[in-house]
Amino acid sequence: MDSSCNKKQRVEEWILPLDNDLKLNVDGSALGKPGPADIGRVLKDGNGKVLCMFSLFIGFQDSNTAELSAIHKAVELCSSVSSCVGRNLVIESDSMIAVSWINGQGIENVNLINLIYDIRSNLKLLGGEVKFRTRSSNQFAEKLAKMGSSKNGDFIEWGDFSS
Template identity: 50%
Template sequence: MGNWIPPESETLMFNIDGSARGSPGFAGIGGVLCDQSGKVFCSFSLSVVWQEAVAVEILAIAKACDLCASKPQLKDRKIVISSDCLVAVSWINSADIGNFNLLNLIYGIRNLLCTLGQTSVQFSSRVSNSYADLLAKRGADGDRDVITWEV
C-alpha cells in the first residue's frame, strides 16, 4: 500500500480518495479500511456522476461513513477516515461549510460522525493514500462498482 502509515493500536484507518478526470469530469471514489497490521476489513471502488474534485472527496468521506455505520460491529471502534484533501477535511471538521452546494452532504457526514462516536476525519499526505487513489481511479475509469467486506 505504498507509504501507508498504520493507525495506532486498536484504531482502524479508512483511507479514502476521490478522482476526477477534469473538474468537473468523470469521477470515482475509493477507500480501504485497515487495522494497524494492514489487515483489510473493507474496500470500495465506485463511479460517481460528473463531479468537481473537492465534491468527489466529500462523497468518498460520506461513503466511508455510511459503510462504517452499516456494520454494528464497528459502532464502538475508533476509526480514522483519512483524506488527502485538506479542503474537504476542513469543511467536515469546522463550522465553515465552504460550498453551499455540498451543504446537505456535509451536514449528513457530520451527523453520521456524531452517531459513530469514535470516528473522525483527518488529513494525510497523498503518498500515504496510494491504494485508495488506485481504487478511486478505477471508479473514474468506469470499472465496475465494488464494495468488499472481510468482516
C-alpha cells in the same frame, strides 16, 4: 533553471491504527470541473488487515464533491456494520479542503452543506475523526478511486472482521 526541480516532495508512510482502532483511507477523483468522478476507500484494522475496499463511479462531479462523497460513503458504510461501531474510526483524506470543511473551518460551497452535515453527524455517532494526510500515504485509496470508471467497473469487497 526550473524552480520546480528544486522542490522536495513530502513523503509520508501509511501508519497503522492503534489495536482496536480502524483506519479508513479515502480518495475522490474527478477529470474536469465537473467531469467523470470516482471514489475509493480502504478500511484497515490495527494489524493492517484490509476489512473493506471499494471503488465506485459517482457520475459527473468536481474534485471537492468527489472527495466529500468518498468520505460520506465510507462513513455510511461503517455506520451500517456492527463490527465498526464502538471502535475509534480515523478517516484519512488527501484533500485539505474537504477535511477543513468537515472539521468546521468554513464551507465555501453551499451546495455541499447537507452532505457535510450528514458526514459530521454520522462521525459523531461513530466516534470518528477526519484527518488530512498527503497523497503519498494514501496511494491505495487513490488507485481505487481511479478504478471507479474504468473497464473494471464498480466494486465493494468486505473482509473478515474476526481477529
